[in-house]
Every structure is written in structure tokens, then in C-alpha cells.
Amino acid sequence: MIPLSTTTQFDDRSKMNDNSIFIGGKPFMNYVTGVVMQFTTKNADDVIIKARGKFISRAVDVAEVAAKRFLDNAVAIKDIKVDSEGFRSNEGRDVRVSTIEITLSKNR
Amino acid sequence: MIPLSTTTQFDDRSKMNDNSIFIGGKPFMNYVTGVVMQFTTKNADDVIIKARGKFISRAVDVAEVAAKRFLDNAVAIKDIKVDSEGFRSNEGRDVRVSTIEITLSKNR
Numbered sequence: 001m002i003p004l005s006t007t008t009q010f011d012d013r014s015k016m017n018d019n020s021i022f023i024g025g026k027p028f029m030n031y032v033t034g035v036v037m038q039f040t041t042k043n044a045d046d047v048i049i050k051a052r053g054k055f056i057s058r059a060v061d062v063a064e065v066a067a068k069r070f071l072d073n074a075v076a077i078k079d080i081k082v083d084s085e086g087f088r089s090n091e092g093r094d095v096r097v098s099t100i101e102i103t104l105s106k107n108r
Numbered sequence: 109m110i111p112l113s114t115t116t117q118f119d120d121r122s123k124m125n126d127n128s129i130f131i132g133g134k135p136f137m138n139y140v141t142g143v144v145m146q147f148t149t150k151n152a153d154d155v156i157i158k159a160r161g162k163f164i165s166r167a168v169d170v171a172e173v174a175a176k177r178f179l180d181n182a183v184a185i186k187d188i189k190v191d192s193e194g195f196r197s198n199e200g201r202d203v204r205v206s207t208i209e210i211t212l213s214k215n216r
Contacts, residue, residue, distance in 0.1 A: 057162050060206040065204070082188060084169075096172070
């Protein structure tokens with residue numbers, strides 16, 4: 001069993017309080033609003049939009065709409081990282097899933 | 109009317125001969141093979157993988173599989189650009205579509 005402290009420290013989901021927005025199947029504008037509020041209400045300097053698999057396209061849409069339509073000129077895409085994770089599916093097959101992290105930053 | 113020379117020079121599609129692979133709905137391995145062959149048979153130094161909308165996730169998958177499974181250590185992702193294009197749909201609505209360009213390069 002993994003000690004709780006390790007899980008808490010390294011589990012990606014725990015970073016969601018840390019200016020990260022993890023994109024899934026909720027209504028599109030939920031995520032856009034989430035990003036915009038990190039910059040406005042919480043006064044964050046950076047917000048990281050994360051997604052896996054088919055939600056990667058959506059993550060790019062969220063980044064574009066938030067940066068260009070809602071926060072025009074105040075925020076821009078600073079960095080994009082893609083990677084992939086291998087794991088064993090429930091059926092025992094080796095599966096690879098792509099991931100993306102898009103960092104939006106306030107223009108200074 | 110746009111002069112032909114301008115169209116030829118600036119139309120993105122014309123760059124498809126220029127080491128670009130445009131991702132669509134064909135079988136996944138077609139695109140991976142296309143990328144790998146640009147580096148091997150055609151000896152390209154860079155290949156640009158382009159996609160729009162829902163095919164963006166697929167473009168990331170193609171880049172990851174080509175770079176990590178087929179060309180391991182020989183090729184890496186050098187640059188990723190995302191953008192969005194606005195246009196008027198057939199129904200007269202203003203539509204925005206996201207785009208991605210992933211540049212894979214030979215490690216030197």
C-alpha cells in the first residue's frame with residue numbers, strides 16, 4: 001500500500017488546487033469559466049490546462065476561447081507539453097494514452 | 109480574385125509536400141507511417157503534423173507513437189503551436205475551430 005503522504009504529494013489530481021484545470025466531459029463553458037476565474041477571482045499568474053486522450057482537442061479549445069475571447073491580450077499560451085502514458089487495461093492489453101499540458105500566463 | 113501565385117505561396121494545404129502531414133479520418137497507422145517515411149525514405153530533418161478540431165487529439169497520438177515507438181531517440185517533438193480560426197458556417201453562424209502544429213525533428 002502506498003503511504004498517504006506520497007499519494008497526496010505526487011497524484012496529479014492533487015494539483016487541481018494548484019492552478020490546474022483537468023478537462024473532462026462536463027459542459028464546455030464550465031472549464032472556460034474555471035480558467036477565467038483562476039486569473040480574475042484568484043489572481044493566478046499561470047493556469048495549467050491538462051487533458052488525456054480524446055479530451056486533448058477540448059483542452060486546446062478551452063485554452064483558445066479563454067485566452068482569446070475572454071481574456072484577450074491579458075493572457076497568452078506560454079508553454080505546451082505533450083507526453084504519453086502506458087498502462088495495462090482491464091483486459092490485460094498494453095495501452096498508451098497521450099496527454100497535454102497547456103500553460104496560460106498573464107502578459108507582463 | 110486572389111492571384112494564383114499568392115494562393116500557392118500561402119495556402120497551408122500547399123505545404124503538404126513540404127514535410128507536413130495533415131491529420132484526418134483515415135486509419136491511424138497511415139499517418140504514423142507517413143511521418144516515419146518522411147524521416148527515413150525522404151530523409152527529412154523536420155516533419156510538421158497539422159490538425160484541426162476533433163483531430164487534434166489524434167495528431168498528438170500520431171506524434172507520440174511515431175516519435176516514441178517507431179523512431180525512439182532519433183526524433184523528438186521540437187515545437188507545438190496552437191491557434192484558432194474563425195469562419196462563417198453554412199448556416200451563417202460564426203464558428204471558431206482550434207488548430208495545432210506539432211514539429212518533430214531529428215535529434216542531432
